[in-house]
Amino acid sequence: MTVKNNAVPESSSDAERRRQYYYIDRCKGILAEKEKDAGRKLTCHVETFGCQMNARDSEKLRGILEEIGYENIESEEADLVLYNTCTVRENANVRVYGRLGRLNHYKKGNPEMIIGLCGCMMQEAHVVEKLTQSFRFVNLIFGTHNIYRLAELLYQVFTQKGMIVDIWQESDVTVEELPVDRMYAFKSGVNITYGCDNFCSYCIVPYVRGRERSRRPEEIICEIGHLAEDGVKEIMLLGQNVNSYGKGLDEPVTFAELLSKACRVPGIERVRFMTSHPKDLSDELIKVMASEPKVCPHLHLPLQSGSTRILEKMNRRYTKEDYLELVRKIREKCPDISLTTDIIVGFPGETEEDFAETLDVVERVGFDSAFTFLYSKRSGTPAAKMENQVDEKTAKERFDRLLALVQEKAKKSCARFEGQTLPVLVEMKNSQDESLVTGRLANNITVHFPGDESLIGQIVNVRLLKCHGFYYLGEPA
Ligand code: 5AD
Ligand code: SF4
Numbered sequence: 001m002t003v004k005n006n007a008v009p010e011s012s013s014d015a016e017r018r019r020q021y022y023y024i025d026r027c028k029g030i031l032a033e034k035e036k037d038a039g040r041k042l043t044c045h046v047e048t049f050g051c052q053m054n055a056r057d058s059e060k061l062r063g064i065l066e067e068i069g070y071e072n073i074e075s076e077e078a079d080l081v082l083y084n085t086c087t088v089r090e091n092a093n094v095r096v097y098g099r100l101g102r103l104n105h106y107k108k109g110n111p112e113m114i115i116g117l118c119g120c121m122m123q124e125a126h127v128v129e130k131l132t133q134s135f136r137f138v139n140l141i142f143g144t145h146n147i148y149r150l151a152e153l154l155y156q157v158f159t160q161k162g163m164i165v166d167i168w169q170e171s172d173v174t175v176e177e178l179p180v181d182r183m184y185a186f187k188s189g190v191n192i193t194y195g196c197d198n199f200c201s202y203c204i205v206p207y208v209r210g211r212e213r214s215r216r217p218e219e220i221i222c223e224i225g226h227l228a229e230d231g232v233k234e235i236m237l238l239g240q241n242v243n244s245y246g247k248g249l250d251e252p253v254t255f256a257e258l259l260s261k262a263c264r265v266p267g268i269e270r271v272r273f274m275t276s277h278p279k280d281l282s283d284e285l286i287k288v289m290a291s292e293p294k295v296c297p298h299l300h301l302p303l304q305s306g307s308t309r310i311l312e313k314m315n316r317r318y319t320k321e322d323y324l325e326l327v328r329k330i331r332e333k334c335p336d337i338s339l340t341t342d343i344i345v346g347f348p349g350e351t352e353e354d355f356a357e358t359l360d361v362v363e364r365v366g367f368d369s370a371f372t373f374l375y376s377k378r379s380g381t382p383a384a385k386m387e388n389q390v391d392e393k394t395a396k397e398r399f400d401r402l403l404a405l406v407q408e409k410a411k412k413s414c415a416r417f418e419g420q421t422l423p424v425l426v427e428m429k430n431s432q433d434e435s436l437v438t439g440r441l442a443n444n445i446t447v448h449f450p451g452d453e454s455l456i457g458q459i460v461n462v463r464l465l466k467c468h469g470f471y472y473l474g475e476p477a
Contacts, residue, residue, distance in 0.1 A: 016148070016175045020064075023151035024179075027068040030158045034112075035069070044070035045078040049096065050086025052274055053209075053238055054119055056189035057147050058084045061118070063179035064150045072181065077106050080114040082140075085121035087204055089376035093121055104137050114157055116140035118147055122167060123208035126379075132163060140164045144209050145171035148178055170210050176223065184427065186457035187270075188232045192220055192258065193239035198277060200304070201315045201382040202347060202375060205240055214245050217253050221261055228267030233459065234425055237262065237273040243280035256284040263294040269459060270425065270442060272296045278303075278326055279317045290333040296442040297334055301326070302342035303370075306361035307354035310347055313386070320357055327365050338368040338413075338443035345402055346375040346395025348386035355398050362405050368413045368443070369470065370406040374399055407469075414445060415467040421477040424462045426455040446471040 035042055044065045048058040061082060062072055070080060081103055086092040096117070107113040115138050121127050122143045131138055139157050142149070145168040156164045174194060182188050195210040196203075224235055237259070239245060245255040255273075262271050271294050278301055289295050301323075305311050308319040318326075330337060343358060362370070374395050377384045424447045430436035437451040439460070448471065449462050462474040 013173055013175050016173060017177060020148060020151050020175070020178055023155045024064065024067050026155050027151050027158065030155070031069040038112075041071050042069070042080070043073045043078040044080040044082070045073055045076050046082045046084060047076065047099075048084050049092055050084075050088065050120065052189055052236065053191070053240070054084050054086060055183070056191060056238060057119065057144075059180050059182055059189075060178060061147060061150055062181040066181050067179040068151060068154070076103065077110075079110065079112065080116070081106075082116040082118060085117060085119040087121040087124060087127075087208060087378070089373065090378070091376070093127065096121060100135055100138070104135075107137055114139045114154075116142075116157075118142045118144075118150075120144055120205070120208040124204075124380075128165060128167060132165065136163070138163060141167070143167040145169075148175040172213065174213060174215060176215075176219065182232075184457075185231055186425070187234035187236070187427075188227050189236045189238045190220060190223055190227070190262075191215065191239070192237045192242060192245050192255075196240035197244070198241060199315060199382075201313060201386075202344065202378065204378040204381055207380055209240065212241070212244065212247070214247065214249055216249060217246075217258055217261065220258065221265060224262055224265045224268060228265050231457070233268065233457070234270040234272065235262065235268060237271065239273075240275060241277040241280060242273045243276050243282065243285065254282065254284060256282060256288045259285070259288050259295060260292060263292045268294065270294060270296050272298060272444075274300050276301050278323055281326060281330075283329070286330055286333050289330075289337075296444070297337045298340070298442070298444045299330060299334075299337055300340045300342075303358075303361060303365075304342060304344050305347060305350070305354065306358035307350070308357075310350055310354045310357075313349060314344075314347060314383070320361060323361065324364060336443070338445065339365060340444070341365075341367050341370045343370055343372050343402065343406075344375050345372060345399045346390040348375070348383055348390065349388040350375075350390055350398075355402075359402065359405055362402065362409060366409045366413050367406065368445070369410050372399060372402050372406060411467075411469050414470055414472075417441070417445070417464050417472070418467050419464065421461050421463045423459045424449070424474070425459050426451065426457065428456060429453055441472075447474050448472070449474040449476060451476065 046058045046062045048054050085096050103115050122141055142153055193212055193214045195212045196206045197212040199206050242255050246253040306320050422441050424439040426437050426439040428438050430438050430448055435450055436448045437455050438448050447462055461477040463477045464472045464474045466473050
């Protein structure tokens with residue numbers, strides 16, 4: 001087994017990029033030989049767990065594997081399978097261990113199969129320990145800071161014996177402009193920051209993704225330009241907390257300024273962003289959202305809890321009143337905006353009164369949708385050591401009440417566009433009805449309407465005939 005615990009790498013992004021292209025070439029040669037021996041094309045599959053950031057990372061991983069020569073397939077019965085993992089809640093980890101059993105079964109039928117694991121879960125020492133001891137059939141383990149090194153690591157798998165493990169604790173180098181295989185031709189995520197400095201007391205992200213780093217604005221705008229030239233109409237600017245973008249750059253830039261610049265890129269029709277932390281959402285940003293037609297009228301604004309007492313324990317640095325005031329200001333300037341949120345139920349010490357405050361905010365704001373989570377204890381975070389952990393039964397019962405209210409409000413809110421004609425970016429053929437296509441309104445609501453494959457990637461005006469809870473049925477206008 002090769003275990004390395006590298007410190008910050010010294011090489012610059014450019015040198016690093018050249019280095020990775022060198023390894024891509026080396027791997028290409030090796031793979032061609034392997035294909036000759038096997039007498040067939042070798043296949044790969046990258047499975048994503050977790051958030052939009054991971055989904056974007058997976059596009060980069062897939063890009064590198066395809067450049068090396070692998071054919072990407074949907075099935076996990078491939079010659080190389082890579083799990084890009086998440087560890088934000090414990091059940092994400094449990095799922096990965098469960099599915100590894102199935103991969104081992106496939107490997108028994110294909111002993112040359114390469115199994116790799118990367119992403120957030122691998123940044124936890126106890127996970128790597130368990131894998132190296134009890135999952136010996138895994139060939140490659142790496143973390144969040146060195147995903148761009150996939151080709152180099154794969155070269156080691158090809159040329160060395162045993163499991164390759166390479167986890168970095170930190171990195172100040174971000175390497176872009178390596179091959180990317182986008183999931184959609186017409187839309188793409190664009191990373192603007194990496195890592196998080198907020199240390200919400202329940203959250204493991206700052207420990208597994210490291211300190212917040214902003215990419216330079218020129219680099220981001222250049223990437224968006226290339227995407228637009230390649231047919232992308234919609235971009236989503238990605239960061240754990242996009243509102244704090246720009247800190248630490250040689251010439252600090254605000255997120256609002258970056259957003260305006262992104263809208264200026266020719267060919268880009270829609271700009272989204274994710275995620276916003278309420279404590280950093282500026283008036284300047286609200287102004288840009290209100291005045292710039294390309295910014296989608298959708299804001300994902302995690303509440304986490306409606307109780308000021310719990311918010312303080314969560315280290316969120318806003319109160320219930322601050323949150324409600326922020327929503328008021330946003331709605332005043334952007335009346336049609338869709339608001340979505342994340343809420344955690346059962347944080348340590350949450351009483352029935354605290355929970356009632358959360359229900360109160362949901363009632364008052366009327367979110368268009370909300371991701372609701374049962375609090376999950378993450379070892380190493382301050383909340384894991386807090387007293388009065390809420391018992392499972394109480395948390396589950398609150399969760400169900402919250403979900404019922406969220407759904408009732410969301411249904412009402414979603415229906416407010418019935419009868420209107422709005423542009424839909426068509427994403428795919430409908431999975432259930434051949435005669436329909438499926439797309440999204442600028443506010444992110446799903447719409448199904450009659451059409452064929454030729455519409456995919458186009459923005460079509462659609463009359464919204466009927467709201468069915470969380471989606472619309474429509475007809476081309
Ligand atoms: N338990 C439950 N939910 C969590 N989240 C983050 N950490 C935890 C945890 N320990 C949720 C937050 C965050 C979303 C991405 O995941 O709501 O906004
Ligand atoms: Fe986690 Fe808070 Fe950072 Fe979001 S802002 S990633 S919840 S620490």
